[in-house]
Amino acid sequence: MSTNVLRTADGWWVVRDAHAVRIDTEAVTTAELLADRAAVGEAAASGEAGTPVADLVALSPVTTPCRVVAQMVNYRSHARESGFTGDIPPAFFRKASGSVSGPGDAIVRPSHVKFLDYEVELGLVMGAPLPVGTVVEERDLPSYVAGLVITNDVSARDVQLTKTQFYESKSYPTFTPTGPYLALLEPADFARLLDLRLKLSVNGDPRQDRTLADMIVRPARALTLLARFQTLEPGDLLLTGTPGGTALRAPAKAVEKIGSLLPPALKWKAFFKSQARNPHYLHAGDAVTVSIATPDGRIDLGEQRTPVTDANRPTRTEIEVSRT
Numbered sequence: 001m002s003t004n005v006l007r008t009a010d011g012w013w014v015v016r017d018a019h020a021v022r023i024d025t026e027a028v029t030t031a032e033l034l035a036d037r038a039a040v041g042e043a044a045a046s047g048e049a050g051t052p053v054a055d056l057v058a059l060s061p062v063t064t065p066c067r068v069v070a071q072m073v074n075y076r077s078h079a080r081e082s083g084f085t086g087d088i089p090p091a092f093f094r095k096a097s098g099s100v101s102g103p104g105d106a107i108v109r110p111s112h113v114k115f116l117d118y119e120v121e122l123g124l125v126m127g128a129p130l131p132v133g134t135v136v137e138e139r140d141l142p143s144y145v146a147g148l149v150i151t152n153d154v155s156a157r158d159v160q161l162t163k164t165q166f167y168e169s170k171s172y173p174t175f176t177p178t179g180p181y182l183a184l185l186e187p188a189d190f191a192r193l194l195d196l197r198l199k200l201s202v203n204g205d206p207r208q209d210r211t212l213a214d215m216i217v218r219p220a221r222a223l224t225l226l227a228r229f230q231t232l233e234p235g236d237l238l239l240t241g242t243p244g245g246t247a248l249r250a251p252a253k254a255v256e257k258i259g260s261l262l263p264p265a266l267k268w269k270a271f272f273k274s275q276a277r278n279p280h281y282l283h284a285g286d287a288v289t290v291s292i293a294t295p296d297g298r299i300d301l302g303e304q305r306t307p308v309t310d311a312n313r314p315t316r317t318e319i320e321v322s323r324t
Helices: 030-034 037-045 076-081 138-144 157-163 187-195 219-226 253-260 264-275 316-323
Strands: 003-008 011-016 019-022 068-071 092-095 107-109 120-126 145-152 182-184 197-202 205-211 237-239 287-293 300-310
Touching: 003 037, 003 300, 011 037, 019 037, 120 197, 120 287, 138 145, 138 187, 138 219, 145 237, 145 287, 145 300, 157 264, 219 237
Parallel strands: 068 237, 107 300
Antiparallel strands: 003 011, 003 182, 011 019, 068 092, 120 145, 120 237, 145 182, 197 205, 197 287, 287 300
């Protein structure tokens, strides 16, 4: 059975139903906590009543700085909506770890970004070094992956597409909401990964809903491919791709053919003019809710709820304070 860990400004906690028990550890970083699994086990076995989870303010259970790596176009449903056909070569990109934010922190849209998109993704948190040249088989996953987290790979689509720049478009502060829980897995839990269902809704409207069975390159293979050129260390984070249902969709084939005849500047102007009519992009005042769990709850990463705001716009808390 997986163990859910929560981080607050006061330290680390093991979550049991609606209560949390503080972990007696000196760990500050995620890597340090993973090296102190004995303390986690003691808290999980404790008979303490604990503190109501509702009274705690969760931070990202993945501490920074760390490596944040992501897989691109890794679900069949997302590939179809993105206009890909045939075999899709595995691809990775990096995100700045400064983009990692808490599970309740606001997603802040930069003032120059007009097309802000969401992508629910399962995050793998490394528990052991992954040297260059490592080959990871399915049976080896428990040796390298310590646990799982909910992530949202927020994307500035107008930056991403016009500049073909993934790093910038996905690395603004608050563009990787993470948590609330770090689910530390037992070896037997890894057999349930394909049962995990990823769900994302905006203002209560369901947008994304798929299991990992829709995934193209699964975790063991992804780590093997990544290890051809990239070292990972305990506490590093791998985002494993998003299913279909994002705001961005590929244009219809007829429109795509016409667009290919236009100069790049005119093509993007026409494309984003059409996207302006798409109501699914995120705007200030929206609320994004994300969950990842198996149907039986054996693995349940909790629920992430993040409001959306604009840069230089006061948050709800700031407004409430100004009124007092």
